[in-house]
Amino acid sequence: MKLTIHGAARQVTGSMHLLEVGQFKILVDCGLDYEKDRSIQANENFPFDPAEIDLVILTHAHIDHTGNLPTLVRLGYAGQILCTPPTADLTELLLLDSVNLFMRKASKGGKHRKGKFNTAAQPLYLQKHVMDTVERFVTIGFNRPFRVNENVELTFVPIGHLLGAAAAVLKIKDDGVEKTIAFTGDVGRKNYPVLDDPQALPPVDYLVIESTYGGRYHTKDKTVEQTLVEVIEKTCIKEQGRLIIPAFSIGRTQSLVYSLNKIFSTGLLPPVKVFVDSPLASRSTEVFRKYHSLVNSEAQEFYQKRGDEFEFDNLTYVETMKDSRQVSNYYEPCVIISSAGMLDGGRIQDHLFYNIQNYYCTILFIGYCAKGTLGHRLLRGDPIVHIKDRELAVYATIKQTDVLSAHGDHDDLMNTVKQVDKGKLKDIFLVHGETESMNLLAGALEEDGYGVTIPEKGVSYDLN
């Protein structure tokens, strides 16, 4: 059998891995590549004919793992898409949101580039392509071996990171010889709010593992709750100000809301008004409720004792734009959770526009901000930023924490590998990381006696 890393090779986004078992072609993930030097439009250029792919498997719903599926379907893919039930629901929400984003960019591009045809602003796909895509979903629960055909069996193993996220473990009969390969997708962390810990992988011959945090370590001196209590106490209680938390709507927001619920319901802080201002966050919270049996035991217990972990008296989910505008000017101390997490669009921009010049406002970043985004400019300390075509001085306090990062760090990645039977493991392929992170992780693994490959994009590797 043959493995070709067509995306997320020596970079983070665009996960897309082709596994060929004889003539049978399996694509693991089909993510959007949004590296800064690449146009979104370039995602149309698949290095293979989409009609020739026999099966697609998804590790989890994030857009860098699923965001190019509708293009694959639009260009001829006609097979099934296998994933866990929450991944199916969350992917549908995220793909529909991408269409809205493309449309907004298209209309903005038309407005600003007078007379020029802006190809980058053309939508990559439309709502109907998303609907054609979700029709192909076939869902499989965790840890249930699923026989794809006489030569291929798939098992989804929980990997933390996001509700429904799984490592795809494939048992393959290649010319009569049994081989196993696991694709981790993104590896989560232990003790993450709402989510279960990543599960150990079974023995495999080959492992394709992400490497985002290779060589980097999360801070471990404070818990999520301690971090939140500290910043809310200072900003909202002592200074009577406003705390704005930019957060991804799917996953990060639910973990944040649950952590706040624990803080307020146990009396660690007096009730401070909390707004979740993202319709996508509200819809994805419904998915978390639907698959409640998959949240971790701590959240299950909380539910038994105190009810819905995503609801509390001082929490409001904001739906309409009219209500959103009122939140920006809410006169009492409050916490505003809104998207997009990197501040490159969405309702968060309004909240920043009205609050960035407020000395009594703190903006707490809980996720990664890519270069070129407003979030990145604020984090590097720009004294003046542009928001909604206005130049604004930054008087708000800017803070950052990694306690809610959904990716495992260097130690977590090493542990994921070490839990796999070393005697059986023939090679480890590193994907989904900057070259520096990959080199650091590869070095550490090689020191421990593992064989490691940092695959080159588009190069096929024979897995004998």
Ligand SMILES: [Zn+2]
């Ligand atoms: Zn992810």
